[in-house]
């Protein structure tokens with residue numbers, strides 16, 4: 749398991765999310781009230797980038813068909829069909845830098 753720097757805290761202020769590439773994966777980093785969370789960026793329904801969706805609290809809504817994901821866990825929050833949960837990743841903040849543990 750490695751720790752990969754993906755940006756600065758100033759790049760992702762509270763209430764914002766950003767897609768990053770790390771270790772060959774596309775990952776969505778989300779700032780909820782100055783706590784950082786990360787999960788797969790690719791929606792498991794039909795492959796949309798969740799970075800283009802909307803963030804309300806810790807819930808990310810996919811822009812394509814409206815699946816709702818909890819960025820704290822990567823789990824599906826609401827969608828009419830059963831689709832695979834996303835992977836979630838540990839985020840570490842040190843000295844204003846944001847790292848993913850992969």
Ligand code: FES
Pocket residue numbers: 791792793794795796810811812813814815
């Ligand atoms: S691609 Fe995300 S809900 Fe369809």
